[in-house]
Amino acid sequence: MELLIERSGNACELCKSVGNLSVYTVPPDGYANNHILxxxxxxxQLDSPVTDAQYWRFLTDTMWSEVPAVQVLSWRILSRLKNEGWAADNLDMLYLDEETLAWAKAVDNEDDTTVNEVHKDSIGAILENGDTVVLTRSLDIKGSPMNAKMGTVVKNIKLVADNTDQVEGKINNQMIVILTKYLRKQNG
Structure with a gap:
């Protein structure tokens, strides 16, 4: 613990805040120096299955740490949040040597992939099967002379399982695929 306090300057090695610090073990076991404060x-946030993406914005600085355990956690969190533009950009810039990257990938990422597979509308609201959405711009429907006007309500959407950027919905009794960036979830 003394070595961790000295290395970290008695601050969180992720967000740099002070106070209420504890030792976190970066899984899996078997890697040297896999403890951080x-x-x-x-x-x-680390223990939560659903992460607040905005909370982790400080990773833009943290990911450059010289501590491999911090690099591994940064990579894992950014990978979990890769649907966020800022996280994807940081992940593209982050360089890990082969050994550290192998460590970062050495965990069962089932929980992480479920977090990644979230459909979000244009303002970041999470979409679910059966939701009602509103088009935020007019869209030409491919293969049809029809145009879906901005403000069109689409009820009972279906999430496209292998693509978080798309949902299916009926407009004028025609089933179409709509990009989530052109939708806003309608509440109530």
Whole structure:
């Protein structure tokens, strides 16, 4: 613990906050120096199956740490959030040597992939099967002379299983695929 406090300057090695620090073990076991100090807020986010993407914005700086365990966690979190533009950009810039990258990939990412497979509308609201959405712009329907006007309500959407950028919905009794970036979830 003393070595971690000295290395970190008695601050969270992820977000740099001070106070309420605890040792976090970066899985899996068997890697040298796989312990880091984290604050309660980071620890809560790390243990949560659904992560608040905006919370992790500080990874833009943290990912450049010289501590391999911090690099591994940064890579894993950014990978989990790769549907966020800023996270994908950071992930593209992040370089890990072969050994560190192997460590980063050495966990069962089933939980991580379920987090990645989230459909979001144009403002970041999570979409689910059966939701009602509104078009945020007029769209030409491929293979049809029809045009779907901005403000058109699409009820009972279906999520496209292998693509989080697409949903299916009926407009004028025709089933079409719509990009989520052109939708806004209608509440209520």
């Amino acid at each position: 984290v604050c309660d807020a980071c620890n809560t």
